[in-house]
Amino acid sequence: MKSYEVNFDGLVGPTHNYGGLSYGNVASQSNSQQSSNPKEAALQGLAKMKALMEMGFQQGVLAPQERPDVAALRRLGFAGSDAQVIERAAKDAMPLLVASCSASSMWVANAATVSPSADTADGRVHFTAANLNCKYHRSIEHPTTSRVLGAMFADQQHFAHHAALPAVAQFGDEGAANHTRFCRDYGQAGVEFFVFGRSAFDTRYPAPQKYPARQTLEASQAVARLHGLSDDGVVYAQQNPSVIDQGVFHNDVIAVGNGEVLFYHEDAFLETDKMLAELDAKLGKRGGNFQSICVPRSQVTVEDAVRSYLFNSQLLSRADGSMLLIVPEECRGNERVWQYLQGLTSSGGLIREVKVFDLKQSMQNGGGPACLRLRVALNQTELAAVNPGVIMTAPLYGTLTQWVDKHYRDRLSENDLADPQLLLECRTALDELTQILKLGAVYPFQIN
Template sequence: MKSFEVNFDGLVGPTHNYAGLSEGNVASLKSALDISNPKSAAKQGLAKMKALHDLGLTQGVLAPQERPDIHTLRRLGFTGTDAQVLSQAHKEAPNVLAACYSASSMWTANAATISPSADTHNNKVHFTPANLTNKFHRSLEPETTGNILKAMFNNDEFFEHHLHLNDNDHFGDEGAANHTRLCGSYGDKGLEIFTFGRSAFNRDMPKPQIFAARQTLEASKSVARLHGLSNDNTVFVQQNPDVIDQGVFHNDVIAVGNQNVLFYHEQAFLNTAKFIDEVKQKLPQQAVHFIEVPSNQVSISDAVNTYLFNTQIITLADGSMAIIAPKHCENNINVKTYLDNLIIGNTPIKQVKYFDVNESMKNGGGPACLRLRVALNAQELDAVNPACIMSNSLFTRLNTWVDSHYRDTISPKDLQDPQLLIESRAALDELTKILNLGSVYKFQQV
């Protein structure tokens, strides 16, 4: 049966702003308190989705979170009307208000971990939303993420949904940003690679000294158990603590895989040789292309600033692969030179396509952050909510929707504006009708 990898890109929300909330994320901190451009950001994301659709790929859309999160502000003791809650939070706890306005759900690589049916014990596609406990602003997401995923993949015959892991840093889970999969075709049984930053219970294991390691070994193993994966089709590898301290907050900032290609920096993993040996032992039927980028060609700093590894590797209709990269890669001489040489080398990667996703890059996420990969066979794809699959008409409708509801700019002082809340809820209420999601947001359920 034919199989596909569908990229579900996060739609940038109407309150997109730069709050600099993510310690360890260089770009996020650098852009803190800048004026953001929500309409431009949403259109950049939609243009990328449409471009992949036009390349012949199946492309999906994943709805944003409700922001500001008034429910959380009320849980934290702010009272009165919605306008009074915003005003009180702005005066007494502006950092908390900024967190409840976070735009971070646009990076759907962190939304969940997905295991395709070819890998799982019951031959269903498994979904586990990430709990994202390391950052308060991201820990607000998993419940709504679960609601949205269930509305998109709403068929018990093919899909199995799990509750996110316990809301505790011992089981800190950052989703697909620390997970990749190697395989032949997307429908073949694959090897799922879980990358972790530290162990919560083994204190002798190395860990970073400056920035927190967000993904724990315990979380990765729990997700693998929930999904019914076996020892034969899983590998657990530790991320190099030194690169976490240099701003590599997720593994997808330093490594990315697609089918039989693993593209990674030589400093990405703590014990690369052992890791590669294990991959070869557990995936002997595949001629895996291990593309290791040396530090003397691309430094960690260049990798972080350009998001060379936070690119997408996609398989085109002719079987060759292309890298979907941000313009920052094209504008960096070291990275551009490396990519120019890569596509003429002896690997399946034969093209690089550069995209303007500057609004996302400024807030700390590249093309790979923007998408959640879901491998599906033909029957499973037919069972996906069709309203969430990109088409020419959906592209036009969503651009019109953005034009109707999004502001051109948002500054930090706008976060206390109650009208922004009203505008955001009106936009999301209409979006759930466009994408046929039902009442996935708390304001719709009250």
């Protein structure tokens, strides 16, 4: 039976703004308080989805969150009508209002960790929504994320959903941004690669000194247990604390993998040789031929990688066995990174082509091509069981672009977030979106 890796891209929400909320994310902080363009951001993301669909890749879409999150503000003591809650938060605690308006759910690489049926004990595809406990503005996402994923992957015969891990620092979980799967074929048993920044309980593991390590070893181990993964199908690796302190807040800022290939920076991990040997041995037992591409620091520095988001790319397998790398425009704008990529693709190696996309609106807020997509490996039967409303087609692309043009603003500043009308605009848009994507009632305003 044929199997696929389906990329479900996050649809940028109507409140896309540069709140500078993510300490440790250089781009997020450096562009704080600038005016954003939600309409352009959403259309840029949709253009990437359409392009990959037209290249023959399976492509889906994942709906955004309801923002502003008025319910979250009520839990923090703001009362009255929805409009009064927003007005009082703007007056008394503007940072909380900004956090409640964050559209960072568009980076669905953080939405969940996904294990395909070929790896799990019960033969179902497993989803665990990420608690995103490190940042308040993201920690409020997982209840809606769980409902949306449940509406997309509803057939319990094929799909299993787990609640987010306990919302405490010891189980900080950032989803697939720190998870990669290696396999010979998407439908065959593979090796799941969990990268963590620190251990919550074992002091033998070093920790970064400047920026927080968001993913814990204990969270990764818990997800593997929930998904029923076997020990011989899992590898755990620690991210290099020094690169976290240079702005590598997730592994997908310094490495990307797909199929049998890991593309990574020389400074990405601790105990790299040991890790590579374990991946090679475990994938070999499952019929795979593990291969790695190391980008040397002498050609691309960690700073170059962070500024260009070279590794926050999509590594895609093509029918002829070669690989395509999807990178943001910022890679072409960095002389050293672009020179490296030109040499990489001309060498006749595994990665034969690089395609560049303009994702400036997302990039300025700290997320590139890899951040915008959640990968789900599915066989034909499982793909047929997915809610068809979320699978990208030419008609759906046309409908969604019209929907964005109708509902999104082309400029949003921090002051605009205090406008109660923005909440009404967002709810109107999302109510229509759930009908377009056939999701049913997934947002709090539709349920309560």
